[in-house]
Amino acid sequence: MVAKATAQFQGTSQYIASDGLKLAVNAACTLEKPLLVKGEPGTGKTLLAEQVAASLGLKLITWHIKSTTKAQQGLYEYDAVSRLRDSQLGDSRVYDIQHYIKPGKLWEAFTSTERCVLLIDEIDKADIEFPNDLLHELDKMSFYVYETNQTIHAKQRPIVIITSNNEKELPTAFLRRCFFHYIEFPDEAMMRKIVAVHFPQISQNLLSQALQVFYKLRDIPNLKKAPSTSELIDWLALILADDLPEQVLQQQSALPPMYGALIKNEQDLQLLERLAQMSRR
Structure with a gap:
């Protein structure tokens, strides 16, 4: 079911957005789909997320992607090494596995009590399988934590903005789940x-x-x-x-x-x- 947009992005005094870009942001919000933004480096893709958050009065959560970034890191990381060390030292914390779970940016966005903007910046820097590994999480807005046997559901569906410099092709299954906009170079x-x-x-x-x-x-x-x-x-x-x-x-x-x-x-x-x-x- 398509949600009714509660606010419309119209650009800000610090960010001049074209009519097409404003339409894309608002359409993605209405459809509750991630907004995939492509364009030349330096055309304001990252800044867009900052200004959308500022315009709508929302918190911004930024996940900067590197070539070594894995999708799992956006969900959570389990520090098994620290738990093993603590068990050898007789630390009582070893019995509470929550001490060794480090929430990622998606976890932070999903558990935010207020709606937020989640920026996944330069997704094309990661391995080709990275976008596919996030299909379920971005589509269903939930993921399972095996170590604690719990499912993390989004309390408020975040506005997801994904940027790409077009360094590599993104998977078709991933593209189907996004609303796409290419930022043309300004005339x-x-x-x-x-x-x-x-x-x-x-x-x-x-x-x-x-x-x-x-x-x-x-x-x-x-x-x-x-x-x-x-x-x-x-x-x-x-x-x-x-x-x-x-x-x-x-x-x-x-x-x-x-x-x-x-x-x-x-x-x-x-x-x-x-x-x-x-x-x-």
Whole structure:
């Protein structure tokens, strides 16, 4: 049965969300399905969960996924080694197995007395079986603890937001259980709104020059890593901090000032240096 949404996410003063993204968040909440968000690194996927929680006045629980993360860690971990050591030392705690159960992020979210937002961040970093190992838990909002013979049920169904950088394909069975949204890279109009959140007093002429350089850089063929929104914000912060004149951005060069904020690997730097040499000939 589809639940009625009690609140609608409309973005915040700190997060400019497109109409499509707002629709996706609210649809996932209505359907009570996890929201799977994909997009380029630096497009605000992780920040989305923080702002959804802030907007709706909910607690945020974050589970950052690494290449070594196992699904079981999100449920709980049983410290059998510590229990064995305590038994050898004659510690009385050994008779209470609860002392050796460490709740994970899903356990924390499920047992929260108030509804919360659960962020599973960068799920594609883990092993390919990781998403499948969470199918039942995310679908039924419950899991079984074998050591204590108990079932943990969600007291309040959390809003689950899952991010992916598209580093690997996710299993079809997992995708069926999610509401999906791809965050398109912002066009210039949207980017101006995003920049205004961070630098409300920025000169519009300076911003126009900076965006021209930024998008021109992104359009260069064979660039291994195009600069992202977060890197644009860092670059603008440096430009404003150094009070660079607008004329510097107007120079016809493939290497922009403070390029280290935008270019993040030597292959792209070498490519830009070659283009800069060609432009000077």
